Amino acid sequence: MPRTGARGGPQTRARILEVATGLFVERGYDAVTVAEIARAAGVSSVTVFNHFPRKEDLFLDRQDDAVELVRAAVRDRGPGVDVLASLQHATERLAEARHPLSGLDERSLPFFRTVAASPALIARAREIAAEIEEALADELDRDPAFDGDAALLAAFLVAGYATVLVATARRRLAGAAPEELLDDHRARVTRLFSALRGGVAG
Template sequence: MPRTAQRGGPQTRARISAAATQLFLERGFDSVTVAEVARAAGVSSVTVFKHFPRKEDLFLDRTADAVDLLRAAVRDRPAGVDVLTSLRDTTLRLVGTRHPLSGVNNSSVPFFRTVAASPALIARAREIGAELQQTLADELGDDPTFTGDATLLAAFFIAGYGTVLVDTARRLIAGAPHGPVVHDHRQRLERLFTALRKGVAN
């Protein structure tokens, strides 16, 4: 998932990702091999692994985006804006724009179904959550303006966001109307930030 300057460049990476996503959505993650993805993308299996170190990363391919968003929320926030406000603004902006990382994008349902059907993807998603938690904790720990408990805030934020995301996924998979689910998703995120503000941000 981390985006590195691999042979073939971003166009090759994008082609591999698109081919993999189509196959996984059509047949399920566990039923598709890396060799099949390579053939569909017109590359070798070696090239696939140069861009995506793990098969799971072919589908869960936005970790680098999430890392960039977390780092920007801490490092690039305007003067006078505290970390929690910046994290809240970033999170709600994702919802407002229906960004893929928001969990309420129009293509989220088939994505969620594919993840839910694969123990390997579920396990990798949990690993990614732990990686993002560590990233945020490191960023907060390096920020001289943050005086709270960096480890606790990172843990509660990532766990809370993940909880909201999983509950939203379950409702969408079950066929709940998209509009009310998005509304509830946003409201629960607001409650998460209120709890963080009162509990661990200071």
């Protein structure tokens, strides 16, 4: 989300994001400066940073979506639906919709190539995973119906889903089309949640 007082509103933010994404994909993340993005978008560098506090946020911009996804899966699940069932359903919906967070979006290939070529983006992706894990653990701790180890479940789930996503990304980079990967992706998600429900090692 943009900072309070960020100039230009959603349209400016969207334009900056579009320009930045195009430049990063074309030239590589590390070869593009924030000043270049600002010039190409017709704004100042200050405006860019008002909307995106870190350069990495100009490319890895789905953190808020992911955090809200896991929080909503815990917070908004129906009566009698346990946490794991709700989280599994949420991840399955991502795959069915070919959502960018599933890695099955047709447009994911240039994204994966750009991230794989940038140590800074890889490092930031790991930080984001840790932030999602923290958000999920916090939501589980707030849930009166959950009596398990919130931190442990969040750690296993986020790490497990990241493993599924990386496997999908590697196969995309190797040339597989999203439709070729859907069944395997779904099967890996099912195995992940079966392991979580069975106590991981069980």
